[in-house]
Amino acid sequence: MTSFINQDRPPVFCPGCTHERITKGLDKAFSNMGLEADKIAIVTDIGCSGLFDTFFNVHALHGVHGRALTYAAGLKLADPSLNVIVTMGDGGLGIGGAHVLSACRKNLDLTLIVLNNFNFGMTGGQYSATTPNDAVVGSEFLNRAEIPIDICSVAKSAGATYISKCSGHDPKLPEELVKAMQHKGFSLVETLGLCTGRYTKRNQLTVKSIDQMIEKNPVPGGVVEENQRPEYGELYRELAKKESRFPEPLVIESQFDLPDPGRQEIVILGSAGMRIVTAGDIVCHAGISAGMNASIKNDYNITVLRGQSVSEILLTPEEIGYTGIESPTVVLALSDEGVARRKKIFQTLAPSTFVLKEKSVTIPETPARVEEIDFKALKIKKQDWALASLGLIAARNIAVTKDMLTLALKSRFNDKVFGLAMETVEKMF
Numbered sequence: 532m533t534s535f536i537n538q539d540r541p542p543v544f545c546p547g548c549t550h551e552r553i554t555k556g557l558d559k560a561f562s563n564m565g566l567e568a569d570k571i572a573i574v575t576d577i578g579c580s581g582l583f584d585t586f587f588n589v590h591a592l593h594g595v596h597g598r599a600l601t602y603a604a605g606l607k608l609a610d611p612s613l614n615v616i617v618t619m620g621d622g623g624l625g626i627g628g629a630h631v632l633s634a635c636r637k638n639l640d641l642t643l644i645v646l647n648n649f650n651f652g653m654t655g656g657q658y659s660a661t662t663p664n665d666a667v668v669g670s671e672f673l674n675r676a677e678i679p680i681d682i683c684s685v686a687k688s689a690g691a692t693y694i695s696k697c698s699g700h701d702p703k704l705p706e707e708l709v710k711a712m713q714h715k716g717f718s719l720v721e722t723l724g725l726c727t728g729r730y731t732k733r734n735q736l737t738v739k740s741i742d743q744m745i746e747k748n749p750v751p752g753g754v755v756e757e758n759q760r761p762e763y764g765e766l767y768r769e770l771a772k773k774e775s776r777f778p779e780p781l782v783i784e785s786q787f788d789l790p791d792p793g794r795q796e797i798v799i800l801g802s803a804g805m806r807i808v809t810a811g812d813i814v815c816h817a818g819i820s821a822g823m824n825a826s827i828k829n830d831y832n833i834t835v836l837r838g839q840s841v842s843e844i845l846l847t848p849e850e851i852g853y854t855g856i857e858s859p860t861v862v863l864a865l866s867d868e869g870v871a872r873r874k875k876i877f878q879t880l881a882p883s884t885f886v887l888k889e890k891s892v893t894i895p896e897t898p899a900r901v902e903e904i905d906f907k908a909l910k911i912k913k914q915d916w917a918l919a920s921l922g923l924i925a926a927r928n929i930a931v932t933k934d935m936l937t938l939a940l941k942s943r944f945n946d947k948v949f950g951l952a953m954e955t956v957e958k959m960f
């Protein structure tokens with residue numbers, strides 16, 4: 532029999548812990564299925580069951596409470612040929628249970644093994660989402676104040692297409708795991724087991740009493756007929772293929788010469804509602820039309836029509852690795868809020884830096900050359916100040932030209948908006 536157990540780091544659990552049996556059972560299941568190691572990925576959650584990924588010589592990923600399922604989903608969607616198995620304890624399931632519900636609802640072809648031992652073993656035996664009311668645990672009376680969940684019932688009602696429940700000591704465990712892994716869709720196997728390090732020290736739970744629990748509350752294991760539906764990954768790919776709304780990427784041909792072919796760093800300092808980000812985007816288009824590489828970094832609040840809005844644009848003939856602004860060549864100061872956000876840069880500007888300041892805006896002392904403009908007197912609305920500023924630097928042949936700006940506006944806007952934008956730009960010439 533092929534074994535995938537990592538002999539350099541074999542499983543180590545407390546003596547008598549059911550996790551050890553499940554580790555061996557899972558290894559046997561892999562072997563019985565004739566799987567290759569590079570076609571298996573074990574994704575683990577938090578807790579003692581979160582150690583499984585280190586015990587096998589297969590692909591492995593360790594996640595946090597419940598979210599192991601989300602990483603597993605990404606793996607399976609990216610490579611449908613992988614057999615993806617998630618191990619999770621009742622602790623992780625309680626904390627990150629929304630991800631379990633989501634996995635049940637989606638029906639992506641994953642297998643979740645929930646190693647239910649009725650407590651948080653790793654952290655001292657505190658109560659979990661499955662601890663019975665009458666259990667004695669390390670978190671005093673708290674398990675008496677709420678009811679435990681029935682994992683399989685929850686999974687079934689959330690749409691799981693395959694569920695099963697068995698003792699972690701059941702000799703048929705490898706077969707149960709094989710059946711779950713062979714199911715096309717999401718399968719959940721709940722194993723009941725002993726946490727000898729914590730739980731069974733305080734509570735009468737034995738292999739026999741686990742069998743009795745299962746007999747008393749049997750789960751008709753296997754395929755859940757009423758939940759059967761297409762596997763999520765296949766359905767996702769089919770729907771995505773039919774989707775035709777994705778636009779073709781915009782190609783901007785290099786066709787202009789820049790006034791200055793060197794690196795340009797343009798900083799636009801404004802407020803929400805002044806179309807600062809749009810202006811930054813237009814500068815990028817313009818720069819690319821002159822053969823430059825472009826990057827943009829925007830800084831604004833989550834609020835609407837309130838708060839600063841700052842756009843930092845880098846145009847350079849070099850490949851861009853770091854997108855930060857180091858030495859601005861142009862600063863457009865259009866609101867006090869925007870200036871306050873970057874007030875430190877003014878002292879460090881070079882004398883050659885061009886600063887355009889709207890008359891109503893106050894800027895700190897700076898060695899840069901400053902030009903003031905009164906947009907209000909020119910009857911330009913505040914939301915057009917950023918665009919008008921671009922018109923003004925184009926009129927001065929700084930960083931962009933009128934041709935570059937015109938092309939950028941044409942490719943960015945529909946005919947009507949383009950016409951209005953050009954009216955604003957023309958006022959600056």
Ligand code: SF4
Nearest residue numbers: 545548579652727728
């Ligand atoms: S603390 Fe409990 S679950 Fe963890 S290894 Fe020990 S017996 Fe197993």
